[in-house]
Amino acid sequence: MAHSLGSQILRTAALAVLGMIVLFPVYWMAVIALTPTGFSRSLAGIFPQRITFENFAMLFSERPMLRWIGNSIFVAAASSFLSLAFGASCGYALSRIRFRGSGLVLILVLATQMMPATSIVVPLYILFRDFGLLDTMQGMVLGHISLVAPLAIWMSKGFFDSIPADLEGAARIDGCSRLSAYWHVTLPLALPGLAAIFIYGFVTSWHDFLFAKTLINSQSLWTAATGISSFRGEYFTLHELQMAAALVFALPVIVVFLIMQRRIVSGALAGSVR
Amino acid sequence: MATVSFSKVVKSYGDAEVIHGADIEIGDGEFVVFVGPSGCGKSTLLRMLAGLESISGGEIRIGDRVVSHLPPKDRDVAMVFQNYALYPHMSVADNIGFPLKMAGIAPAERRTKVAEVAGLLGLDGLLDRHPRQLSGGQRQRVAMGRAIIRQPSVFLFDEPLSNSKASAAARSGSATGW
Ligand SMILES: Nc1ncnc2c1ncn2[C@@H]1O[C@H](COP(=O)(O)OP(=O)(O)OP(=O)(O)O)[C@@H](O)[C@H]1O
Numbered sequence: 001m002a003h004s005l006g007s008q009i010l011r012t013a014a015l016a017v018l019g020m021i022v023l024f025p026v027y028w029m030a031v032i033a034l035t036p037t038g039f040s041r042s043l044a045g046i047f048p049q050r051i052t053f054e055n056f057a058m059l060f061s062e063r064p065m066l067r068w069i070g071n072s073i074f075v076a077a078a079s080s081f082l083s084l085a086f087g088a089s090c091g092y093a094l095s096r097i098r099f100r101g102s103g104l105v106l107i108l109v110l111a112t113q114m115m116p117a118t119s120i121v122v123p124l125y126i127l128f129r130d131f132g133l134l135d136t137m138q139g140m141v142l143g144h145i146s147l148v149a150p151l152a153i154w155m156s157k158g159f160f161d162s163i164p165a166d167l168e169g170a171a172r173i174d175g176c177s178r179l180s181a182y183w184h185v186t187l188p189l190a191l192p193g194l195a196a197i198f199i200y201g202f203v204t205s206w207h208d209f210l211f212a213k214t215l216i217n218s219q220s221l222w223t224a225a226t227g228i229s230s231f232r233g234e235y236f237t238l239h240e241l242q243m244a245a246a247l248v249f250a251l252p253v254i255v256v257f258l259i260m261q262r263r264i265v266s267g268a269l270a271g272s273v274r
Numbered sequence: 275m276a277t278v279s280f281s282k283v284v285k286s287y288g289d290a291e292v293i294h295g296a297d298i299e300i301g302d303g304e305f306v307v308f309v310g311p312s313g314c315g316k317s318t319l320l321r322m323l324a325g326l327e328s329i330s331g332g333e334i335r336i337g338d339r340v341v342s343h344l345p346p347k348d349r350d351v352a353m354v355f356q357n358y359a360l361y362p363h364m365s366v367a368d369n370i371g372f373p374l375k376m377a378g379i380a381p382a383e384r385r386t387k388v389a390e391v392a393g394l395l396g397l398d399g400l401l402d403r404h405p406r407q408l409s410g411g412q413r414q415r416v417a418m419g420r421a422i423i424r425q426p427s428v429f430l431f432d433e434p435l436s437n438s439k440a441s442a443a444a445r446s447g448s449a450t451g452w
């Protein structure tokens with residue numbers, strides 16, 4: 001046997017400790033969220049003393065949490081879907097069509113990713129103001145597309161590169177136009193990669209606070225990230241409410257991930273070419 | 275089946291000329307084999323005839339039609355690729371039936387024809403498998419099935435014998451790169 005009992009116990013223990021370290025903040029979030037409003041400071045020990053759901057109830061009754069989550073879902077879904085459609089088209093062209101300057105295009109796309117978002121947000125603010133996009137959902141979606149699209153282009157080019165061009169050639173001989181060859185052969189094979197891009201886009205948009213805070217003012221258009229930050233006041237912070245909101249905030253991402261991860265399988269190309 | 279003629283066909287990739295003015299006449303029903311060292315342009319010749327590579331000069335005809343600038347789907351050719359190029363996400367039956375599906379033939383008729391071709395190539399019993407579950411020789415026979423099911427004017431087989439019995443290929447070929 002390769003592993004002795006001792007080393008196995010050691011490994012399991014190490015993994016358990018690591019798991020606890022990683023999960024403790026999430027656990028603590030839950031503990032505070034379940035503590036009555038205002039009482040988290042008097043917690044003694046690491047277990048909740050009296051469990052209550054009043055924080056969650058308050059989130060949805062006295063604060064527009066549902067609205068904020070809805071806004072976030074809309075912005076994240078729209079911006080990641082549009083980035084995906086745009087990025088996959090560009091990536092496909094960059095992968096399959098040889099044209100002068102394609103290398104330069106790729107470098108320029110990458111260059112937009114080299115600047116930190118904080119340095120882009122001010123020019124973006126001015127630009128959006130001039131186009132009347134400030135404080136609108138469209139503007140928010142557009143802003144997030146600018147965050148996600150560059151990587152979507154690069155990633156999808158990589159996925160398309162890994163799909164042999166001969167498969168499309170075979171489809172075109174078998175009666176497809178370029179477009180239908182893409183539809184019947186290339187797209188289904190690229191789906192796992194495109195699902196990964198969608199998750200990336202969704203999570204990026206979902207977690208964004210900088211753009212959401214800068215480009216949006218009206219409370220009714222806030223995303224959940226801005227909403228959560230509003231529990232932090234100048235003089236005191238509603239920790240219990242904030243943690244409850246953070247828990248709710250994490251849920252949609254987990255759902256999206258669970259739905260999409262089933263599409264991310266490897267080995268889809270096996271057996272196609274020798 | 276149809277005649278094929280290349281006249282003064284030139285192909286270059288950038289500055290490198292690969293085909294230097296090919297003149298080839300192939301009669302109706304004729305079986306032709308191109309033999310040559312690796313990299314001499316056999317695959318390129320077949321791909322130009324199929325429409326997957328543009329030509330840099332000259333003219334290609336199939337029957338009495340000039341096909342030099344037609345897209346592959348309008349040339350009425352079938353091809354077995356050097357690397358087979360099977361559709362990995364489709365079953366064997368769907369791979370073989372794909373050209374018929376694109377031609378708009380009804381599923382019922384498609385199934386009959388696929389079964390017929392599969393029988394011919396000894397593939398019955400494998401129809402529900404995916405390409406990754408096949409041996410090299412079986413994959414090649416699937417690629418052949420996909421080519422012969424539609425009865426096109428020209429069959430192209432790129433290196434058909436590197437993996438399978440000569441007789442099977444010889445019975446069904448028209449123009450072949452070896
Ligand atoms: N995209 C390309 N760009 C530049 N040169 C190419 C390209 N594709 C093929 N060539 C060149 O064209 C020549 C002919 O290639 P081809 O694939 O037709 O050879 P082949 O005769 O089929 O060889 P093999 O027996 O190894 O399959 C080769 O020298 C190859 O290097």
Ligand SMILES: [Mg+2]
Binds near residue numbers: 317318
């Ligand atoms: Mg070759």
